[in-house]
Amino acid sequence: MTDHRRPRRRGQGELEALVLAALREADGPVTxxxxxxxxxxxxxxxxxxxxxxxxxDKGAxxxxxxxxxxAWTPAADQAGLAARKMRKVLDGESDRMAVLASFVTGLDPDDERLLRELLEHGRGPEDV
Structure with a gap:
């Protein structure tokens, strides 16, 4: 019996992630x-x-x-893209303090400690 179902349709975000992954695997700019x-x-x-x-358009x-x-190249790594998304959400809110407070109170203790260290020392993740 032959299966005639259509292949699963991937969402936009999934396709974007796959394209970015392909660009990261390239040795340089690619078509x-x-x-x-x-x-x-x-x-x-x-x-x-x-x-x-x-x-x-998203700067990715x-x-x-x-x-x-x-020829196309990735503009940032995964961490940079995630940070850009977080800033975009924050920029879209009128009460930045409430958003940041809600974010921080939702962190697990290890992430909160890491965030405090980053804020106290002004370091990047490679220095912590």
């Missing part, structure tokens, strides 16, 4: 065609371009001219 092939070729080229353009990727096309 959308390279991304499409690296992801197994099951996405349409136009879908890959759409995802890359959305990521560019950069691009440079490569002939008549563009």
């Amino acid at each position: 959308a065609g390279w991304v499409q092939e690296h992801m197994g070729g099951d996405l349409a080229y136009t879908t890959v371009i759409t995802i890359l353009t959305r990521l560019l 990727v950069g691009r440079e001219r490569a002939g008549r096309s563009f």
Whole structure:
């Protein structure tokens, strides 16, 4: 018996994460065609371009001219992207103090300790 069901449709966030993962695995700037092939070729080229353009609008990727096309690179690592999302949410709220207070009180003790150390010493994660 043949299974004629359609493949599971992936969400936008999942596709963006897969495209970013492909860019991180590249040795340097790559074309959308390279991304499409690296992801197994099951996405349409136009879908890959759409995802890359959305990521560019979010500041998650950069691009440079490569002939008549563009070469794409990730703009930040996973930690940088997560921090950007957190800042975007915070910037969208009128009561920043309430949002930050709610965030901090929801942290587990180890994360709270780490955050305190970062704030006290002004260090990046590589220094803690």
